[in-house]
Amino acid sequence: MKTLRPFSLLKRMVRERLDLQIAVAIICLAAAFLTIGGYLNFLRAQEQERTTAIAMVREMVSVVEGNAAIAAYLQDLQMALEISSGLQSSRYISMVVIDIVDGEQVSSGVVEAGRVADFVLELASPFDPATAVGSIRVYANLNQIEKLAASKGRSVVSGQLALLLMVSIAILWAVRVVVTRPLGSVVGQLRQIDLSNESKLKEVATRSEDEIGYLAKNINSMLSAIHSAYLSQAEQARRIALLERKFRLIFEGxxxxxxxxxxxxxxxxxxxxxxxxxxxxxxxxxxxxxxxxxxxxxxxxxxxxxxxxxxxxxxxxxxxxxxxxxxxxxxxxxxxxxxxxxxxxxxxxxxxxxxxSDRALIEQHFEYGATHDQLTGLLNRRGGVAGFPKQIEQAQARGGDFILCLIDLNDFKPVNDVYGHDAGDIVLKEISLRLQGALRADDVIVRWGGDEFVVSMLAAGKDAVDTVGRNLLSVFAQPVEIRPEVWVQVGGSIGIASSERVGFSVERLVEAADEAMYVVKKGDKNSYWVFGDSSLEQKSSSLQ
Amino acid sequence: MKWMSKVILVLLAYSGTVSAGDILVVVSKDSTVNTISKRELVDLYMGRVHSLPDGSPVMKIDAPVDSPVRAAFYQALIGMKVSEVNAYWARLMFTGRATPPMSVTKSGDIAALLANNPNALGYLPEDSENENLKTIFVIKEDGQGAP
The missing domain is CATH 3.30.450.20 (PAS domain)
Structure with a gap:
């Protein structure tokens, strides 16, 4: 594994560099072309050289053909020998044999035994083309031809190799100048861009106006879009985090x-x-x-x-x-x-x-105290005002009338003055009890003021007001025992207001009852009067 | 008179065929050769063969270099001009193997040379017959030879 490390390092380096990749691709392609093309070119050059050599041999032989024919015709061995040795002096020819028809022959050079002549030229008589006088056999110098062909092939291939190498280097250089360097500059600038930087982004600049320039331009617009999106996202995230922290504070704390x-x-x-x-x-x-x-x-x-x-x-x-x-x-x-x-x-x-839970308990007490009279246990004025609307609602729901009575005690002040406040309190309590006894459970009884009471109820029928008036008057029929064997007599002036005449406004009802009560007070005192009654006839207390 | 009758015989035999432009290949009447083929004639005159078919030595005689009969002879025999024949011999000059025919300076000398030398061989125009010579081959004007 350790020996492989430099190689894998190289591989990684190549994978990260565009120009190196192109270089490797070009070198691989060039190597492949060189191997195949070079071999083919070598073969072609060799074959060409071989053909050229054979053609040359043929030419040389045809040059001497005439003389050789004469020599054969004259059977002049000396001349034939001169011709054959002249031919054989060529580097392409190993051996030349001139045969003369009568069986004589001359030869120059040597070849290995059993070899067939590469080239045979029949010689005709110079004066009679129909008469054969001999022939020339030529054995080519194959070794020499092969050697020459090989060297020719090599030189051709090495020339092409040099050309290919030069072209490869030129392409590499061009690719580097036109593609990888501008691209590398764009990549380098991209590397330096920090999207989290809140200031304006540096633009990617390139001098190229080709596809790389287009790319850079597009990258810029894309980057600025991404950057603004990133910034707003970051801002939003920050705000959400802050809000979340606050919410958590609220929720948790x-x-x-x-x-x-x-x-x-x-x-x-x-x-x-x-x-x-x-x-x-x-x-x-x-x-x-x-x-x-x-x-x-x-x-x-x-x-x-x-x-x-x-x-x-x-x-x-x-x-x-x-x-x-x-x-x-x-x-x-x-x-x-x-x-x-x-x-x-x-x-x-x-x-x-x-x-x-604590407040509820306190409030229960407080509310009771706020709405009830401490002495009599009846509702106080506040509690009563709070209670009326419910009754009015009920009356309206039934289509009936609501009756409100104001009761003012008579001769109460002398009791207080003569027998003291305790005696007064006893009287008030006694009256309260009697009122509660005289009225129905759902009637509202209120201690309105010092010696004033208000009673409200739903009208039971047509003569309800009179019934109520009489009922209330009966409360005062008996004297009150303030201490053993001491009795005091208090009376009550009663003003009655009915919604039938006055309407359902609490305020108006109270006013009307008050007015009616004053009428009684100024008149016959211990009696009741219904507001709006035309006759001034007052109902006398049974007591009088 | 014996040779006369022979000549007449020959003349009679070829009277219909021999025309004014023909060339006669001749030898001395004493020569042992009576006939020759065209090929033998070519081989003799072009230096391939150095003796007559019967093995006797021969002396080839050419007409003068610029004579019309010499041109006609070579043209008819091998289809070459005199200059080409001269070039042929010039090429072979140094080999020593072949020797060109002996050339006479005057046309009239041929008949005398042939008559006096039984080994000589020559050619003459058709009209220059002599009782001391015998024709062994006739080269027709059209190049076709006949013995």
Whole structure:
């Protein structure tokens, strides 16, 4: 393997260099052409030389033909010998034999025994072409001819080799100048380009106006497109990363529990705050299989219903919920559908929980205190105002009337003054109890002010107002025992307003009842009057 | 008178064929040769053969160089001009193997030379017959020879 390393190194170098590849290709092709073409040329040159040699021999023989014929005709051996030795002196001829018809012959030179003459010329009499007088046999110097032919072939081939070599070098040079050098310059410039560099990219420059120039131009436009795309991508990625970090901060660090619920109402994702919120329930949120969200609450059906509602209305729903388990943990939950373009997340709901268990308890007390009178346990003015609309709604729904009565105690101040505040309180409590006893459970009884009460109800029938008025008056029929054996008598002035006359505005109803009450107060005092009644006849208390 | 009758015989025999342009190949009447073929004549005159067919030595005699009969003789015999024949002999001059015929200076000398030398061989125009000579071959004007 070690011996192969330089070779493989060379191979790698060639694979990375275009000019070397071209050089190798040219050299390989040239070698192949040289081997085949050179051999063929060698053969051709050799054959040509051989033919030339034979033709030359023929010419030489034909030059001496006349003299040889004369010599044969005269049977002049001396002359024949001179001719044959003259011929044989040529380097192409090994031996010449001149035969004379009578059997005599002369010869010059030697050849190996048994060789057939390469060339025989019959000699005719110079004076009678029909008469043969002899013949010349010529043995060519084949060795010499072969030697000459080989040297000719070699010289031809070496000439071609030199030419081919020169052409190859010229092509290499041309390729280098025209192709590889401009290409190499383009490649070198491309190597130096750093796409992550935010400044403007250096353009690839080339002097070529051919395909390489076109390539460089196209590379430039492509590079700038890629670069701007890269930069905007990088910028976007940076922004997304930043945003993601912020989101993660919100999600991970939030004190509120945030969960994602999938289309099957299972917990898809829960942040650490939620996990710690439900930790005591051992919900195993880490498990592979998603848990139903509702399972974690005291009233699973309610949660399922809320989820269904949210999904249907595509809005947000706000609800306080109590977690399952023995501990009384309240959470305030905001359910919202996630609007997503991604169809995979279709039907996902985001729920944000805040732990309100402490606040819930406080608020329960606070709300009670805010809406109820501490002394009598009745609703206070605020609680009453909050309660009226519900009743009005019910009345309107039934098509009935809503009645509001204002009761002002008479002779209450003297009780306070004479017997003290405790006695007053006792009176107020007693009256409250009597009102509760006299009215129906769903009637609203409100301690309106110091010694004022408001009662509201749905009208039961046509004469409802009078029934109510009498009922209320009956409350004051009996004296109140403020301490053992001490009785005080308080009365009540009652103004009644009915929606039949006044309409359903709470404000207007209260005003009307107030007006009616003042009418009573100025008149007969312990009585009731219905606002809008034409007759000024007042219903006297049974007491009077 | 014996030779006379012979000549007459010959003349009679060839009277119809011998014309004014023919060339007679002649020898002395004492010569042993009575006839010769055209090929033998060529071989003799062109130096291939050095003796008569019967083996006796021969002396070839040529007409003077510029005589019309010499030109006609060689033209008829081998189809060559006198200059070509001269060149042929010049080529062979140094080999020593072949010798050209002996050339006379005057046409009239041929008959005398032939008559006095039984080994001599020569040629004459048709009209120069002599009782001391005998014709052994006739070369027709058209080049066809006949003995």
């Amino acid at each position: 939030s004190h509120a529990g945030i969960v994602l619920v999938d289309e099957h109402n299972r917990l898809s994702l829960a942040n650490p705050a939620f996990q710690s919120l439900v930790e005591h329930l051992c919900p195993n949120l880490d498990q592979e299989e998603a848990q139903p969200l509702a399972r974690l609450f005291k009233d699973p059906d309610l949660v399922e219903e809320i989820l269904a509602r949210v999904r249907q209305n595509h809005g947000s729903v706000f609800h306080d919920l109590m977690l399952a388990g023995d501990l009384e943990v309240w959470v305030r939950a905001v359910f919202s559908v996630i609007e997503s373009q991604n169809s995979d997340e279709e039907g996902y709901i985001e729920v944000v929980f805040s732990d309100i």
